[in-house]
Amino acid sequence: MDKQFKTRSMIFTLYGDYIRHYGNVIWIGGLIRLLEEFGHNEQSVRAAISRMSKQGWLQSEKRGNKSYYSLTEQGKARMEEASKRIYKSESPQWDGKWRMLVYSIPESKRHLRDELRKELVWSGFGSLTNSCWITPNPLEEQVHRLVEKYDIASYITFFNATYEGMSSPHDLVNECWDLGDVNAKYSQFIKAYSEKYYIDKNLVEKGEISDGQCFVKCASLVHEYRKFLFVDPNLPEELLPDQWLGDSAAALFSDYHELLQTPATRFFESVFE
Structure with a gap:
């Protein structure tokens, strides 16, 4: 399982750093060959590719008897965002506002809640209370993408807010992030x-x-x-x-x-x- 996750993670790295700059499509044989350099075998690459396709990150197409894989729109958006953050030259400018996302997702959809939490952490949100998440960054676009991806508009309330106390912004940061x-x-x-x-x-x-x-x-x-x-x-x-x-x-x-x-x-x- 751990190995498969690492294979999947390395595939993301290759798409983000290389494949998306070369037309975004690669023959699976080429991908297997590249991943052999890191000690991943064909079986683990195929398993990871299959999982990433099911999760909506990759799509496949057949050309003759060869399978080719490219990033989906969702995959492209994620790589774009990751790349901006990995190769950023400086910290973002702050407009003094806080974005605040509150959700109330029913117990019957607990898996959605877990997925959403992971996505919020990845985007840079911090948990202020159990279902209230905040960020000083303008992540409106990411929030709308998440709401659309998981179809959870009816469970989400989103604010663009000013912090009025009772402590300092730094205390707020310490409460949400370590x-x-x-x-x-x-x-x-x-x-x-x-x-x-x-x-x-x-x-x-x-x-x-x-x-x-x-x-x-x-x-x-x-x-x-x-x-x-x-x-x-x-x-x-x-x-x-x-x-x-x-x-x-x-x-x-x-x-x-x-x-x-x-x-x-x-x-x-x-x-x-």
Whole structure:
């Protein structure tokens, strides 16, 4: 199960970083070949693809006796949003408002509630109380997409609000998110990847690393950094704590990605063609 999730997660990474820039369609044989580089076998790739299709992220088409897979509209929107957040250059500007989403989903539709919670966390909402979620970011578009996807308009109330107290916006942030934990994760990332970055920079400069190795390292880097989308709510600068490490982690990610990108893309193209 864990392996399948990792395969699925790596497929998302490949679509986000490569396939969507190449017409968004790939032959399943090519995808299997790319994922072999990470130690995933054909069976786990086919199982993950099937699951992603059932969940509405991918769609298939037959050309002759070959199967090709592309992102659905829902998949494209998710990749677009993820990419904006992964490759962002700075924290978002804040308009001083809070978006507030309240839901009352009946017990009989509990699975919907669980799905919605996961999606809200991914988008950067924080839980103020059990069914009241807030964010300082303008996520109206994402909310409308969620409501449409799960067909839950009758259970959702959405506000664009001003916070009038009784404490400070920073206290509100601390109530909804554990930024100390997120900062600790950034610290671990910086420690592990700055070391790897200097080793690989040396290898690249000496020409002692293959395109295939760069491809694996580059996709693994994105794969690892992408995990922050599930924990970092991407808050505006004025709401972040002192000694926030998110920007340092982003700068390291950007430098490392740039180092590996050209040879990694060369390898992808050799398999993709």
